[in-house]
Amino acid sequence: MKTTLLEGKKPAHFDKHIIGNLLLDVAPVDEVRQEKMLIGVRNEAGEIYRLIGAAKVNSFINAVEELLDLGLVDELKDTEDSRDGYDAIFSES
Template structure:
């Protein structure tokens, strides 16, 4: 899987947990967007700051499971429609 931090967006406080739990190859944002399935990660300000791209559905599902294990919430869990170019968007749960 490939990942990219989006320019001008502040990483979330939990970002080190993501990079520590997933095997990710750093790539350009354009390269990540070329992958078949895209996961966006929101920071505390509500901005998508990281993209994770998977070429296979199996890899995508493994990443989703890891993000759920980190107690992050997928705001697109109830829909099959992409939002902001992402098939899943994870963020910290609301307090």
């Protein structure tokens, strides 16, 4: 899985836990956006500041489970549709 921080967005206070719990390769934003499935992570201001891209469904599911284990909530859990290109968007509440 690949990840990038979005320029000009402040990382959430829990970001170090994401990096610690998920095996992520840092990549340029264009490269992350090319992955088959995209996860967005919101900061305290409600802005998506981190992108996580997964090439395989299995990797995507593992990432979602890890983020849920951190106590984060997927805004798109009750829908089959993506939103703004994201297959999941996580935040604290």
